[in-house]
Amino acid sequence: MAAPRFHRLRGRIVPVLIDDIDTDQIIPARYLKTTAREGLAEGLFAGWRSSAADSQRPFPLDDPRFQGGSILLAGENFGCGSSREHAPWALLDHGFRAVIAPSFADIFRSNAQKNGLLPVSLPEEVHRPLADAVLRNPRIEVTVDLERLAVELPGGTTVGFEADPFTRICLLRGVDPLGYLLDQGDLLADFERRRPAPFDTRSAAGAPP
Amino acid sequence: MGHTPRTLFDKIWRRHVVAEPEDAGMPATLFVDLHLIHEVTSPQAFAELDRRRLKVRRPDLTVATMDHSTPTAPGSTRPGWRLVDPEAADQLDRLEDNCRRHGVPLFPLGDRRQGIVHVIGPELGLTQPGSVIVCGDSHTSTHGAFGAFAFGIGTSEVGHVLATQTLLQHKPPTLEIHISGRLGTGVTAKDLVLGILARVGVDGGTGHVVEYTGAAVRGLDMEGRMTVCNMSIEAGARAGMVAPDEVTVDYLRGRPYAPTGDGFDRAAESWLGLAGDPGAQHDRRVELDGSALAPMITWGTNPGMAVPVGGRLPRIAEVPHERRAGVKKALAYMGFREGASIQGRPVDVVFVGSCTNSRLSDLEAAARVLDGRRIADGLRMLVVPGSRRVKAEAEDRGLDDVFRAAGAEWREAGCSMCLAMNGDRLAPGQVAVSTSNRNFEGRQGPGGRTLLASPVTAAACAVAGRVVDPREVL
Ligand code: SF4
Numbered sequence: 104m105a106a107p108r109f110h111r112l113r114g115r116i117v118p119v120l121i122d123d124i125d126t127d128q129i130i131p132a133r134y135l136k137t138t139a140r141e142g143l144a145e146g147l148f149a150g151w152r153s154s155a156a157d158s159q160r161p162f163p164l165d166d167p168r169f170q171g172g173s174i175l176l177a178g179e180n181f182g183c184g185s186s187r188e189h190a191p192w193a194l195l196d197h198g199f200r201a202v203i204a205p206s207f208a209d210i211f212r213s214n215a216q217k218n219g220l221l222p223v224s225l226p227e228e229v230h231r232p233l234a235d236a237v238l239r240n241p242r243i244e245v246t247v248d249l250e251r252l253a254v255e256l257p258g259g260t261t262v263g264f265e266a267d268p269f270t271r272i273c274l275l276r277g278v279d280p281l282g283y284l285l286d287q288g289d290l291l292a293d294f295e296r297r298r299p300a301p302f303d304t305r306s307a308a309g310a311p312p
Numbered sequence: 313m314g315h316t317p318r319t320l321f322d323k324i325w326r327r328h329v330v331a332e333p334e335d336a337g338m339p340a341t342l343f344v345d346l347h348l349i350h351e352v353t354s355p356q357a358f359a360e361l362d363r364r365r366l367k368v369r370r371p372d373l374t375v376a377t378m379d380h381s382t383p384t385a386p387g388s389t390r391p392g393w394r395l396v397d398p399e400a401a402d403q404l405d406r407l408e409d410n411c412r413r414h415g416v417p418l419f420p421l422g423d424r425r426q427g428i429v430h431v432i433g434p435e436l437g438l439t440q441p442g443s444v445i446v447c448g449d450s451h452t453s454t455h456g457a458f459g460a461f462a463f464g465i466g467t468s469e470v471g472h473v474l475a476t477q478t479l480l481q482h483k484p485p486t487l488e489i490h491i492s493g494r495l496g497t498g499v500t501a502k503d504l505v506l507g508i509l510a511r512v513g514v515d516g517g518t519g520h521v522v523e524y525t526g527a528a529v530r531g532l533d534m535e536g537r538m539t540v541c542n543m544s545i546e547a548g549a550r551a552g553m554v555a556p557d558e559v560t561v562d563y564l565r566g567r568p569y570a571p572t573g574d575g576f577d578r579a580a581e582s583w584l585g586l587a588g589d590p591g592a593q594h595d596r597r598v599e600l601d602g603s604a605l606a607p608m609i610t611w612g613t614n615p616g617m618a619v620p621v622g623g624r625l626p627r628i629a630e631v632p633h634e635r636r637a638g639v640k641k642a643l644a645y646m647g648f649r650e651g652a653s654i655q656g657r658p659v660d661v662v663f664v665g666s667c668t669n670s671r672l673s674d675l676e677a678a679a680r681v682l683d684g685r686r687i688a689d690g691l692r693m694l695v696v697p698g699s700r701r702v703k704a705e706a707e708d709r710g711l712d713d714v715f716r717a718a719g720a721e722w723r724e725a726g727c728s729m730c731l732a733m734n735g736d737r738l739a740p741g742q743v744a745v746s747t748s749n750r751n752f753e754g755r756q757g758p759g760g761r762t763l764l765a766s767p768v769t770a771a772a773c774a775v776a777g778r779v780v781d782p783r784e785v786l
Contacts (some may be wrong), residue, residue, distance in 0.1 A: 122638050123514055123614055127752040132733045136381060136399035138355035138406050150754045180515040183548060183614075184752060185731075186450040187353065188466035208548055209519050210450060214466035267482065268337040280468075281364075284476045287331050287341055291478060294330045294343060301345065301440055301579075302569040303372040305417045308436075 106279035107219025112200050113246040114173035116237045117163050119148070124177055125184035126211060130193045132185075143193035164197070168241040176234060177204040181222075182211025191215040201247045203254070205230050216270045217280065223247055223254060223264050249274060317589035320555045321486050321521050324461045324586070328444045330478055339480040345443035347473045348429045349376040349416070351407040352733070353448030357471035358410040368414040370477045375438065376411050376418040378404055379428045381733045384696050384723040389422045400734065414474075427699020427725045430454040430667035434538065435701055437567025441556040441583035446473055451667050451749065453544040456553035457537035458560055459586050461521065463551040484550045485595035487520040491528035493603030498783040500677065501536030502669060502747065502766035504528060505543040506608035506618040512598060514616040517549030523594065524554050528602030534563040535673045542668045543749050546615040555587035607782050610751045610764040611654050612642035617751070619654060621769060621781045627651040645753055646761050647741075654763075655779050659745050661738060662693040662720075662774040663756070664767050666730035666748035670698030672705050674747065674767040679711045681771035681785060682718040688777025693720035694736065696728040720774070732757045745773040 134146030148164055155162035163169050175194065181204040182190060191214050194202065201221040212222045225233070236243055236257060246255040249271060253261045272278055302308065318326075331341040347370075354376070361368070368374060381400040387393065395401040404421070411418040419425040425432060430451050433439040439455045445462035446452060448470040455462035465479065472479055489508060509516075522544050529537065537554045544552025554560075561580045564570045571579045606620035617639075619625065627650050631639050643650055648657075664670070664678050675697060687693050695715045697703040703725055706712060712722045729736040730748040732755065738744055740759025747770050751762035763779065772782035 121641070122635075125614070125750075125752045127731075127750065127755050131754055131758070132380075132731045135352050135733065136397070136403055138359070138403055140356050150758055153758075180518070180548065183514055184450065184545075184750060186448060186464040186466055188356075188448075188468060206515065206518070208515070209550055210464055210466060214468065217466065217468040267339075268335070269339050269480070280480055281360075281472050281475060284341065284472055284478055284480065285366075287476075287478070290331050290341070291343075291476065295477075298343070300370075300372055301443075301571065302438065304346075304375040304438065304569070305372055305415070306569075308568045 106277045107274065108277045109200070109219050109221050109249050109274040111246065111248045111250065112173065112221070113244055114200065115169070115171060115242065115244050116174045116176045117169045117172035118176045118234055118237050119163050120176065120178055120234050122178035123180045123183055126182055126187050126190040127184055129182065129190040130187065135187060135189055140192045141196060143189055144196035147193040147197050173198055173200045174245065174247065175199050175202045176237060177202060179205040181207050182215070183208035186210045186214070188214045188218070191218045191220045195220050203230070203233070216274070219274060221247060221249060221274070225254065225262060225264060229262050317592040319486055319588040319592040319594060320459060320523055320553060320586055321461060322592070324442055324444065325483060327442070339482050341478050342444060342481045344446050344473050344477050344479060345373060346433070346438055346445045347374045347477070348433055348445070348447035348452070349374065349470065350380055350429050350447070350449065351378050351403045352380045353467050354410065354470055355403065355406045356467050357448070357474055358414070360471045361474055366475045368416055368474045371415040371417070373477060374416045374474070376407060376416055377426055377429050377432055378407065378421050380727045380731065382421055382726045383734055384726045384728045384736055386721070386723055389724050397735065424700045424704070427701065428667045428670065428727055430542065431670060431698030431702065434458065434534070435567070435699060437564055437570035440564065440570070441560060442586050446479065450545045451542050453549065453552045454538050454542040454667055456541040456544065456551050457534060459553055459556035459583065461551055461553065464545065484519055484521050487517055487522045487549070487596045487598065488594040489522055489524050490597065490599045491524065491526040491602040492599070493528055493601050494531060495528055495602050495605060498607050498768060498786050499605050500766040500768060501532050501539040503605055503608040504602060505540045506610065506615070506764065507605045508600060509543065509546055509616045510608065510618040511600060512547050514546060514614045515548045517544065517547035520549050520596070522547070522549045522552040523588070524552060526602070529554055530557065533673065534559060535671045538671070539668055543615065546749060556583040557587070607766065607769050609654060609745070609769060609779065611646065611648060612639070613645055613751055613753050615749065615751060615764060617642055618764070621779065622655060624651055624653050625649070655781065657779045658743065659691060659773050659778055660742040661744040662687070662691065662770050663696070663729045663744055663746040663748065664770055665694065665696030665698065665728050667698065668749040669747035669767050670696060670702065672702050675702070675706050675711050676709070678767040678771040679714040681768055681775065681782065682720065683714050685718055685775050687719040687774040691774060691777050693774045694723055694729060695720050696723045697725050699725045729756050731755060745770045745779065
């Protein structure tokens with residue numbers, strides 16, 4: 104996989120305005136039997152999509168009003184629970200490039216960034232009016248600009264957001280974190296020389312008699 | 313004068329920094345002492361290594377097992393048993409192939425060391441105090457019970473660790489959760505951690521490393537400490553940890569991968585020196601009174617939605633405005649009424665297992681309740697030991713007979729109904745009392761409803777066929 108990039112994204116919004124959306128909802132475990140990163144969109148929000156279909160009120164992803172949105176707008180603590188990177192893979196596979204929420208769970212944030220799916224935290228006082236605006240007019244667009252660390256809202260106002268400097272550099276310049284680590288090989292070799300291993304997992308130590 | 317007082321976490325962090333951050337806001341490069349892998353979150357990482365023609369740098373610090381999608385039907389570990397699910401079979405084959413090609417030791421299905429990744433690390437003595445331990449699994453926090461910095465990572469990071477044995481990490485802040493007092497009868501480590509989650513909420517620890525301190529934590533055995541640290545992630549925490557003490561040292565003595573002879577004594581001495589220095593400051597602190605805790609159970613769709621078994625569900629009017637939508641949604645999914653009591657709710661399935669509560673002491677606690685009793689008519693109870701070793705130890709003690717005589721299923725080791733990937737799952741609408749760690753919608757099967765509780769409470773509910781306070785039967 105080439106290092107993902109993210110610069111600037113202009114797009115429409117799909118609102119899933121629920122707090123504490125866990126990664127089991129984003130992609131249920133039964134979709135994790137794959138050995139690939141692609142093709143996971145089928146499982147995206149599968150549980151909620153199927154129960155919404157039963158109730159005749161489409162889940163936002165299937166609501167014609169929100170088709171083609173590339174930005175997911177979610178509630179706070181988005182992506183809590185399991186560490187499955189299948190969650191950002193599924194969101195990307197569906198066509199999302201950014202998620203806006205008041206806050207994110209730790210591991211999800213890290214996984215998303217590594218795949219070029221940008222997590223954008225906006226404070227409640229910006230998030231709520233944005234949600235209201237999308238529900239009133241699903242066709243509004245926003246721009247997420249990682250270079251300027253700013254979101255341009257409909258109507259022309261701009262709000263800032265934070266990204267950690269390393270992630271920002273990686274995504275803007277297409278720096279590959281694994282390549283960065285591999286470049287530190289000499290420092291690592293020194294460190295390993297000073298550090299005797301406490302065991303060798305390959306030894307028969309754990310083998311049953 | 314000496315250096316500034318350091319916390320347990322500070323001491324471990326400092327010893328693992330391979331490269332300091334170049335600038336403020338940049339990550340440090342951290343060395344990993346133990347990398348645990350399993351079938352679900354590793355195939356894409358190995359594929360990335362292959363694509364770049366990289367080798368696993370330290371197979372000697374890496375170990376793999378099969379746990380998430382493996383069958384647990386009795387007898388399913390015997391040679392010749394075939395997996396019916398072709399996708400799961402492919403995933404297991406892939407792990408075997410990856411491990412063979414890269415020289416990574418694997419404890420496959422049928423191996424007597426196989427089991428849930430967070431159960432086998434400690435029982436084999438691979439989990440050692442002062443280590444940095446990672447796994448592509450959020451419950452890696454379990455290993456923090458030994459005074460290790462242990463945390464879950466995504467698959468991209470699994471690839472980083474396979475290739476370099478290091479990770480890029482920002483130094484997280486720390487949160488001390490201090491639990492004073494002594495836990496009462498029928499109140500276990502699980503109730504303690506559910507009590508903590510009810511108090512701090514599912515994002516109360518986001519980004520922090522939690523250190524659990526206080527008499528109630530010191531009073532727990534290693535398996536209880538693992539239960540508490542296991543669920544740190546349910547508060548959003550990066551990791552949870554308990555400072556090593558004599559209980560830790562005693563647990564590790566004689567374990568297969570632990571040091572031996574003089575080496576063990578020297579290691580023990582350094583482990584005991586890891587505890588935070590007097591006066592060391594955490595970034596935040598929360599206090600709880602352990603003696604005030606009762607047996608807990610969850611009623612909703614995240615682990616923070618927990619109440620004492622004898623308590624009532626929240627009334628919408630009492631819930632802060634911003635939380636009301638979530639509470640309503642959870643009540644609707646669970647089919648519960650606001651303000652109702654949870655006691656007496658009918659239960660269809662009881663699951664004793666998972667990396668939270670599938671160790672020998674958990675099974676013993678459940679067996680004590682079931683001994684000489686029968687589970688309720690029509691109720692299904694699955695007992696799934698965390699590892700082959702736990703299973704063998706339990707059978708040596710005759711626990712399997714107790715479970716079978718009570719009408720429960722005694723199964724093979726694995727994750728099983730904790731995440732319902734292997735076919736062990738609830739039918740839509742069924743209510744389960746489960747000793748696992750997540751009650752998310754559909755976690756144990758689409759449409760299934762999960763009430764999280766301790767093994768003691770779960771067993772008591774199995775006998776009654778409804779939710780009961782375990783102290784009624786103890
Ligand atoms: S038992 Fe459950 S929580 Fe633990 S590793 Fe397995 S699936 Fe994850």
